[in-house]
Amino acid sequence: MTRVLVVDDQFLIRAGLVGLLxxxxxxxxxGEAGDGRQAVRLAAKTRPDVILMDIRMPDMNGIEATERILAEAVAPAPRVLVLTTFDLDEYVYGALRAGASGFLLKDSGPERLLAAVAAVAGGDALFAPSVTRRLVEAFAHQASSEPGAQPPPDLDVLTTREVEVLELVARGLSNPEIADRLSISEATVKTHLNRTMTKLDLNSRAQAVVVAYETGLVTPGR
Structure with a gap:
């Protein structure tokens, strides 16, 4: 059973998602929350597997709520699936950077939403990686050059193979595709990716994609 916390400031959207689940x-x-502060409290109380997180909310937005929830979570941390109206939304980029596992458009149908929740809960693949990659390409350079922006982590702590796996993840390949490309097992791919995320202090596959672009390992258009 996948346990889901629904966070959205619009009552009808929350009610519809809860009813669907x-x-x-x-x-x-x-549980359901109408703002980020309530989401942080309920996430600690209910310890869901997945959080459906709206971004633009009053008081505390979904980016700050995602950061707080993941920073304070007791392992295993919940996986955050961002809900948004636009597929190129700088707020969504911020949420991915904060550790969200992926995002979904609010006009997606019920079957797609349930499939996205299941995929994120399984942790095997980022949902809609091509769209996420396009989002990262659009905002990575802009965000990293902003005053006060946190510098990206140093990839020198990674082995050559870990860098190769990170690059292929950022290009949107699944674990089986990476295994085939590098002639290694899928389990070995997962091991390299897990070690990479531990060394770089990352919470999600989406965050790894963001880091690959911000460090220049992968560049838009290549």
């Missing part, structure tokens, strides 16, 4: 086999809505 409770009616579907294998999912359970464990």
């Amino acid at each position: 409770d009616a579907a086999s294998g999912f359970e809505a464990v």
Whole structure:
């Protein structure tokens, strides 16, 4: 059973998502929050597997809420799936940078939403990697050059193979595709990726994609 916390400042959207999850086999809505502060409190209380997180909310937005939840979470940390109206939204980029596992457009159908929640809960692949990659390309250079921006981590701590895996993840390849490309097992790919995320202090595959672009390992258009 995948336990889901729903966060959105619009009551009808929250109610619709909760109803969809409770009616579907294998999912359970464990709570709903109307703003980021309430989301932080409920995430600590209910310890969901996945959080459906709206971005633009009053008081505390979804980016700050994502940062707080992941920083304070007791392992295993929940996976955050961002809900947004636009596929090229700088706020979504900020959420991915903060550690969200992926994002989904609000006009997606019920089957796609449930599939996205299941994919994020499984942690095997970033949902819609091509769209996420396009989003990162659009905002990575801009965000990293802003005054006060945190510098990207140093990739020198990675082995050559870990760098290769990170680059292919950023290019949107799945674990089986990376295994085939590098002639290694899928389990070995997961090991390299997990070690990379530990060394770079990353929370999600999406965050790894962001780092690959911000460090210049992968550049837009290549």
